[in-house]
Amino acid sequence: MNCTEVASRLQLFIDEELIFQDMESIRKHLQVCPDCEKRFQTEKLFKQTLKDKIMKRNIESHVVDGVKDFIHNSSN
């Protein structure tokens, strides 16, 4: 695969949505192409940053109890 072909598949590569052979050819390309490797690292960091830094709230126990009560009352 050349740089253009790799670029057009980078998103699928990062999301691991390519067939095995394509995953392999991109891995091989990245080992020898610093430009594509850098682009890959940056895109990967973007995905990782989203997952790690996005706000996640822990549900309070009274909300869970509220849901349980709601279902209990509605289903009887």
Place this chain on the structure above:
Amino acid sequence: MKQELDKTEKDAIFEKEFLPHIDSLYNFAIFLENNEEIAKDLLQETYLRAYKFINYYEKGTNAKAWLIRILKNTFINEYRRRSKLPVQIDFEETYQQADEDEAGEGTTQNVDLRQEIYNNLVGDEITKAVNALPVDYRLIILLCDVEGFKYDEIAKIIDVPIGTVRSRLHRARNMLKEKLKDYAAKRGYTINETQA
């Protein structure tokens, strides 16, 4: 596929397979509604529907995906009702053209930011940027990047073909990067690779 379950079986599935995902569902609801109180109502309604339609749930399959699908549909129905949109207008339609535009091989157009930008972003900026996306784009980022669902699972959750998942995700990420770029610019960072 519908099965018949008695109350004990229903309660067991609910307790063991549905309730463990309530944290994720709650966060989804907050991101969709942008309002904690309404998010709690959406969460209740989702779990109520899940319980009501539990006969359609295949025990041991991906409960989280099934629940998110119900949450998303409940949200859309409510959204339609609140905004008084005619029911026959498909929620997805707004973005359909945009999705089609990007469905081809032309998906190489990427917004490139420097690694430093990502390292310096704080959670609050990322959360705000995600919240500022149109709801379908917000949803796909949460499903793929935050929850880690595969494209075929996402396709089932949001009822679109896999090609649409691919193109919408690409578009959503680019939009998100544009927003993050604005935050970084406000903080005085050099943005593009070429400026590095």
